[in-house]
Amino acid sequence: MRKGTIIRNHWAGENNPTRFCIYLGTSGRYVNVLELANGKLRKGQYYKSTFKDSEKFEIVGHSKGFEIMKNDLKSLLEE
16 A cells, blocks of 8 residues: 555445545554545544454545646755
8 A cells, every 4th residue: 555545434424525535654552544534634543453444444646746746846946
């Protein structure tokens, strides 16, 4: 899994906005993600051991956001 991977959380119900999240990386025993709650991005965490269950956490796509941000910074450095 790489930064920007979009994950579907099957534990969250259909009306739960946090049923999708974007993978940020790991830190110790945790997986860090970005979630959308009340129209705002917030950081969330899951235990690594739980997150490995592909029946509960399914990869559904990849966000281009990190590539866009990286390219924005590169363009400023190249000026």
